Amino acid sequence: MKIYKYSISLAIISIGLIVASCSDYFNQVPEDRLSLNNVFSTRNGAIGYLSGVYTYIPDEFNQRQVQETSLYRTPGPWTAGCDEAGYPSNKADLINNNTLDPNEDTMVKYRWKSWYSGIHESAVFTKYIDIAPSDQVSDAEKKQWKAEARALKAIYYFYLFRTYGPIPILKEDYNQDTPSDKLQLPRASVDDCVNYIVSELKGAQSDGLLDNASSDAVTGLGRIDKAIAQAFIIETLTMRASWLYDGECKFYSSLANNDGTKLFPSTPDDATIKANWEKVTTECESFLNQYGDRYQLMYTDKDGKSVSGPDADGFEPCESYRQAMRTPRNQIGNNKEMIFYRIDNAAGTMEYDRMPNDRRISDGNYKGGSLLAATQEQVDAYFMKNGTSPVLGYKSDGTTPIINESSGYTEEGVSTDSYTSNNGVEYAPIGTNMQYVNREPRFYADITFNGQRWFSGTNGGNITDFTYSGDCGKKGGVNDYSITGYLVRKGMRDGDRNQQLVCVLMRLTNIYFDYMEALCHIDPTSSNLWKYLNMIRQRAGIPMYGEGENALPRPTTESEVMDLIRKEKRVELSFENCRYFDVRRWGLATEFLNKPIHGMNVNGDGNDFYTRSIIVNRKFDHQYFFPIPQGEIDIDNNLVQNTGY
Secondary structure (H helix, E strand, C coil): CCECCCCCCCCCCCCCCECCCCCCCCCCCCCCHHHHHHHCCCHHHHHHHHHHHHCCCCCCCCCCCCCCCCCCCCCCCCCCCCCCEECCCCCHHHHHCCCCCCCCCCHHHHHHHHHHHHHHHHHHHHHHHHHCCCCCCCHHHHHHHHHHHHHHHHHHHHHHHHHHCCCCCCCCCCCCCCCHHHHCCCCCCHHHHHHHHHHHHHHHHHCCCCCCHHHCCCCCCCCCCHHHHHHHHHHHHHHHHCCCCCCCCHHHCCCECCCCCECCCCCCCHHHHHHHHHHHHHHHHHHHHHHCCCCCCCCECCCCCECCCCCCCCCCHHHHHHHHHCEEHHHHHHCCCEEEEECCCCHHHHHHHHCCCCCCCCCHHHCCCCCCEECHHHHHHCCECCCCCCEEEECCCCCCEEECHHHCCCCCCECCCCEECCCCCEEECCCCEHHHCCECHHHHHHEECCCCECCCCCCCCCECCCCCCCCCCCCCCCCCCCCCCCEECCCCCCCCCCCCEEEEEEEHHHHHHHHHHHHHHHCCCCHHHHHHHHHHHHHHCCCCECCCCCCECCCCCHHHHHHHHHHHHHHHCCCCCCHHHHHHHCCCHHHHHCCEEEECCCCCCHHHHHCCEEEEECCCCCCCCCCCCHHHHHHCCCCCCCCCC
């Protein structure tokens, strides 16, 4: 892919073009208008330009090197920027140290620049596609492709809005001839942003998007369709109904444009809060009614082969859950749980970050960097096999766990037997520290702990040793060692670190959680709320609430039910770029992020390793959103900065 780099103001006025998409339809697009006429004079040129509009979809497989990425891909520091995990050192530290700055020249700048570039490219495509000859591109295809570009534009606004808060909406096609005084654009309010994103997505749905893009004979899977647009409508309305956006957050109550226009709503009353959540339920029910057969939870056996459901012979919860997020490119059609994903991605980087740096292995393709380290807080969040939480909180020192005695959790001793699933899948080998035994199946899919076996197969089967002198430990690791004594395991399986995987950005359970959250605010006793929560738990292989074997009691108050939903979402969607934004929109960032993160004692050997230890102290006081890049503030007199920067 060849890219023309260009200086871009907020309005993206330069005519320099992102070119030659991941589909490799053509090698470059010249930079003048006459050349655009030439580009759109052929089918390959037109569809290649549309593919270029797609390139700004995030590639969340490379969250370690956000400062090194090109204008496209746009990964974020979301996993290490919250309490789920951490890297030895990367740009997420600016968030965790509370030192993110408007002058930061890569992470802050490039997400803004990239998504506005995608918005601009959408406008260019929409303007020029109609000149494509009818014998090259049919009228039906032009309509469909314009709808895709329109939906992509709205999706890029969604990412901007989620990251930076209220942002300017470009309702005109600005170009190099636009007078500078027309480029002094203010930020739109929360409601204007939400209404615009939703209306554009709905407009694309009604005016050209396919019901199912996999039916498109031109490019097939990976294209925006009505279901994907509906999912982003739901995500947008869920944000709007949340504490951070609905006027309850006082931190932004005075944020206003230079003309006095307030950017956030006034404090809502109970009726308004309920009405906002009812909008979410309406859109969720529309999605589930229309696409409930097309999208389904993944159920597999221990080898990853599909089975009919949780009652099928051979159903394996751990592998079913793993496969929902781990899809080889040549098996996309087998995963009916994925809604939105990126095919072209940095899977090798993700795999390197999550594979142990095992010095017993000489083949570099079969060992990684031990870099993406899960926190003790995230480890504690996973349930026990009986479906209850092992840790209820922490004592006044912030480190010592308050153990839920009824859960069966203990940190004393080691296992004398191998802990396996009903299908004979080894979850924890003999000799495992007891805190990692009798945990729920998702724990074993998501977390590599000390004493766990790395996957069997080629160069596999080793017991992972994160102790100081261990084969995966700090002593010989230089910088390539786990800072917490754990690694994120999600999405990993047998084989080397050169596997071509799909980067899943949204799946069916995202919609389930949006729906449950909305229902909780309306009626926490709703049967649909418990239906979908129990579907997730049943697939996870743990007891459900109010039904089934060893059922757990259902709470009835909104706060109690919401607490359950948050705990379940923290596990089910762990390391999937949700929690960073969730704790902020819930108003819980100070509670979870303004404190140290913990892990095991990676400077210790033997039993000393199993001492809960502070890894680093993290701070939070105002970074609900990224700052607006200072370069944009400098050239736009009407663009105001986020509070606190």
